[in-house]
Structure formats: C-alpha cells, structure tokens
Amino acid sequence: MNYNFKNGNFDLFHPLIVVVMTILFLIIAMPMWYFYRELPTPNLDLYLYIGLGLLFFIFGICLSNCILKKNFKIDTVLSFKKILSAEKLSLFDTYSKNELILVGLVSLGILLQIINIALLGGIPLFSATLKAKAATKIWLISYIIFLPSINVLLAKYNRKSHYLLLLIGFVLFALTGYRTTPIAIMLSALITLYYTRDVDVKYIILAILAIAVVLLAVGFIAVQAITWQHWSLNPIELVSYRAAFTLNVLSKAIENQFTTMGNLFYTTLTGFFTHSDARVLVGQATIGRVHSITSTIFGPALLDFGIVGMLIQMFLIGLILKTLHSIQNHSKSIFTAFYGILLAQTIIWIETGPTDVVVWLFYLIGIFLIIHFLRGANHEI
Template identity: 40%
Template sequence: MKNHDFFNPSIAVVAILAFLAMGYIGSFNYRFEDPLNSNVILTVIFSCTVFIISLITIQYKITLESSEIDYLSEKLLLILTIVALILQALNLVLLGGIPLFNSELKANATTNIWRIAYPLFLIGVNFLLAKYYNRKYLILVMLGALIFGLNGYRTSVLGILGSTFITLYYLDKISRKFGILFIAIIIAGIAGIGYIASQSIIGQTWTLNPLELIFYRAGFTLEVFEKIIPLAGTTNGKILSMIFSSGSPRTFIGEYVLHYTVCLTSTLFGPVMLDFGYVGLTVQMLFMGTFLGLIHKIKKGIGIGIYSIILTHTLIWIETGPTDIMIWFLYLIGLIYLIIIYRKGKSGVKLKTQPK
C-alpha cells in the first residue's frame, strides 16, 4: 500500500467501469426487458476517456508544492464536529422518528438542518484526523456514520466512512487488518441501510437480498441514463438552475424522463446530458479530471481531508448524479483552499517544459 497510490483520481474511472459492469449484469437479471444498449456503454467509455485526458494533462504539466494552514485549531475542529452531530440529532428529533424505518419520514429527512450538519461533520472530522490525528477521534467517525445513517441514505454512510478511510490511508494509518475491517464495515453499512430502507417503503413487494439490491439499483440507474440519451440537451440548463436554487433536480428528472413523480438517480452523466448534451458532458468530465488532479497534488494537512471528501463524493455521484448543492459547496472549499495556498505564496505552480 505504501508503494502505490490507490486513491489517485484515476480510481474514478475504475469505479465507473465497475458500476457499468454491475448495471449490465443487473439489466439481465431483474425487471429490465433488454440489456443496456451500446449507446450507454459508448457514452460511458467516452466520458472516461475525456476524464483521463484531462487528468493526465494536469499531472504531466503542473507541479504543486503544498503547505499547511495554521489557523484551524484542534479545539475548533473538534467543536465543529460535535456541533454537527448535535444538529443531526436535533434533526431526527424534529422529524419525530427514524427515517431509516419509515419511508414517509425519509422523504422529508434532508432538511436544511441536515444540509448544514452533514458537510460540517465531513469537514470537521476529516480535517481533525488529517491535521491532529488521534485514534480516539475514530469514535466520532463511527458515531457520525450511525447518526447520519439513521436518515436512511446509504450515501451519507459511504461519504463519512469512505472519506475518513481515504484520509487515514494518506496518513499511513491503514494496516492490512484495519483496512479489511474498515472496508467490511463500509460494505455492511451501505448494504444494510439500503436494504432496510427499501423494506420500509410502503407497498413494496421486493424479495431481493442486500447483494441483489445493489445490482438492481445499478441496473435501474443505468436504465434511466439510457432513457436520457435520446433526450440529450432538451432541458436547456433547467436541472443546473434547480441545483443552485429551489426544487428537486432528481424528482424533476423522474417526471421528465419517466413521466411520473419519483426521485431518481441518473448516474454521473445523466443530469448534464439532459441539460447540455454531449458538449456539456465533455465540459463536466474535463472539469472533474482537472479539478481532482489539482486537489490531489496538495495532499498535506487539511489538504488530505479536502481531497478525501471531494474524491469520495465524486465516486458517490457515479450513481446518484451531481445534483447536490452541498457537495458542490465542498468543491468550492477545495477551490478556496487552492487559492489561499497560491496567494500566501507558499505554493509554487510551474509548467513543466517539454523535452525537445
């Protein structure tokens, strides 16, 4: 593990292709009439190619030398983390129950309190581990995964456990046994929450086990993307405007694509394809490859935490789609961090000269 950077940005391509493979298998085994068509496969491969080109360009052309930011104290980060946990606990109290076990509560669980608490916890706990590592802070990680997991969304658990795992990896705190245990907890957590939440849906009659449900969800999400491709560019930026204003982008996608009210995940590529077609998809993948490549170069101190958070949620977007304003806020924090380092004069940005 010390000799290889397993979590460099190219892992996104591996994850995309793995998701495509699971979805292709799922499209055979469950309620889908036909396997995924070639348009889906070719579009995914095209997107990966654009991402790789932008990533290679950044890694080859630009060198960043990072330095630490000193004004985030251990006490401040600990307070922010605890405040985030309290806010989420308050959110559950105000909801009047546990959304994980009640689909009606789950539909209303992503309140404004949650939208503040979740990114605040991610920032607090990852910065705390990255800058002031102490094994006792792993208790906060598990507590956060539990409390936010009660909202009924797998992505929250994956976001917390995945980002902290990557943070610990770059701190060289992952032994083989610890790594296996942590990954087992992540898999069990997301599979268990997904299964329990699906069973709590009123009127559902599924008989899928947790493993089958993962393949089913991948297949269904890619089937939604398959239906989006012929509609490419027809929403003219409406989804993008909804992300940064009001409304539910995923519900809008459900109504627009399937013609009934349902909150849909549509892959990393679906929303931008609906809004801007292949041109928008190309721009998005160029941006993500470039941005992740730059953030990857500043993995020092809280820079490790920033990269871990952004990479993890980019991987989550492979299924859900980039429709969450709070995650774009985390991208913004990464951008601000890059600007701060550059303006402080503690980081040099150099273009490598090409050999003649």
C-alpha cells in the first residue's frame, strides 16, 4: 500500500486514506440501516459500485507510481520527513516580500468574510434563513483567496503568528453554518503541517479528533437552527443518519444512471454565474424533489456519464493525487500546500460529491503544478 515508515511512523496522508475514509463512511452509516432501521437498507449494488470505484482509484495510484519511477526517476516512497522546507521564524524576524504578500492575501480573505457576515446582519450558524443567504459571491471569493494563501504561507514560513490567522479564518467560515469550508481549511492545513514540520503523528490525530468534535457541534447547532425541521437524534446519531441517507441517494443514482447526461457537471462549472445548484439536480434525479442533497464522490459521475464515467473519474483522481503526493515529497512548498488542499477536498467529496466549481479550480491548478514540475524533471533527465 506504499505506506512509508520512519521511526515507527507511517504516511498518514497518503492518497490511500481516501479508501480508508470511504470504508469508514460506510461503517458510520450502518447503524441507521441495521440497528436503528431509520432508513431502508441498500442492495448489494451499492457495495459493488463503491468497490469498483475504489479499485480504479487504486489503479490510478499504481499508474502514477509506474510513470514517475520509469520516466522521471522519482522515488514515489521517499521518506516524507526527509525535506522540511518551512523556514522557522520568530515573531520579530523580518518578513520577506513573498511572506508579506501571502499574509496580505490571507488577511484579505479574512476581511472579505467579515464583510460578508456583516452584510448578512447576523450569524448564519444560528439562523437557517441567514445560512441560506451566506454563500454569496463575497463568501466564494474569500474562500478562493484564503484557502490556498494560508496553506502556502504555512508550507513556506514556520512562524507561530500564522496559526492565529488560520484560527481566525476557521472560526469565521464555521460561523457561516457550512461544515465543508472549515473542514477543508483545517484538514488541508494539518496535511500541510504534517509534511513540512517535524510533528508527531499522535498530535496530528489528536488535532483531527478535536476538529471533529468542534464540527459535530457546528453541524448540530446548524440543524437545530432550522425551525421547520425537528430532530430527536443526538449529534453522533445525526452523523450516522446523514451518512446513511447520502449512501441511499447513491443507490438511487446507481438506478438512474445517465439521467442528467452531463448537465450536473455543466451546472457545477457555471453555477457561480447562473445561481444554479448542482445538488438540486441530484435531488431531482434521485428522489424526484427540488432539494439540495449529496450523493457521495461516486453519485454525480454516475448520473451524468454512468459507470464508465465514474470509473474514469476515480482513476484520474487517484492518478492526480498520487502524482502530486510524490512531487511534494521532493519539493514541498507550494506543491505540499496544494496537495493538502486537494486531498482535504477529496476526503470531503466522499460525502458531498464533486459538485463544487472551486474544487475543480484547485484541481486544475494542481494539474498545472504537476505539468510544470515534470517538464523541469524531464529536462534534468
């Protein structure tokens, strides 16, 4: 499985973590099917399609290893702690021009989010009405600026004051009531720090658990703020219910392949300009209602292009993630920052599915970074 061991540690954020997290997502859903029986149990097709999707994801990883070793002489299992690129600085050390630019961009992202919340006139986390209005263009631009800037800043400059900027951004995005953006911010930052600092795995795991508890609370508070819904489930049961419901939607997507015929992907790419929501199309195609729902990482591709499209998607995601993972092992810096972003967003996709234009934008940047590096490596060879 290409886990790298060093002093008893293993590569916690190897791309294969996507496989592990998908299986965990299935396990989390099972109590609602087989114990509480709150939702109908899925048929065997669900497990078959998930298994095939993960298998092609692993094929993508294996092909990346073969290409990099054979054509570019890159060791794909290089010890991930061998190169620590972040420059350790104190609060009083002089800021370089590039560091100042990155701090400025992070601060701009924070400022835009503060303006967004101020214009809403309240805290969306505590109001379902405000939450429905929170995902504005200002919110999106803020996220596009903040997420890569904070990760590149952490990857290149080891200054403790930068953690305060990370925390402020995390809190502000959590106050919008949406879980995916604060998860992406903190998880990508943890991945970046894991590869660019000498941090023990146990502290990373403890940090992940702490973030999970906070986000459980955020999700539960946001649900309780929806006055037209009444839940008797506790926060843990609610997570299990959401996982089971999302996988049941995937079952419907398996039954209704090719229903959207590419319209989901088109809506994902153009939704920013047309104010349309790809997840609403998922709801219409699977449960026949105008309702924004998620269908896992496999669902949208099945609805658009059938099983072949889904397998190609999973293969390409595995190929891209492993290639960027191997490159960042060598070069760190911006490569590590964007690997952290892509891996974090892909883990989130396990539930939500690839229906976010921002993530496709980050994937496109990741592909450009890969091409740029491999062209340089090819010249060296």
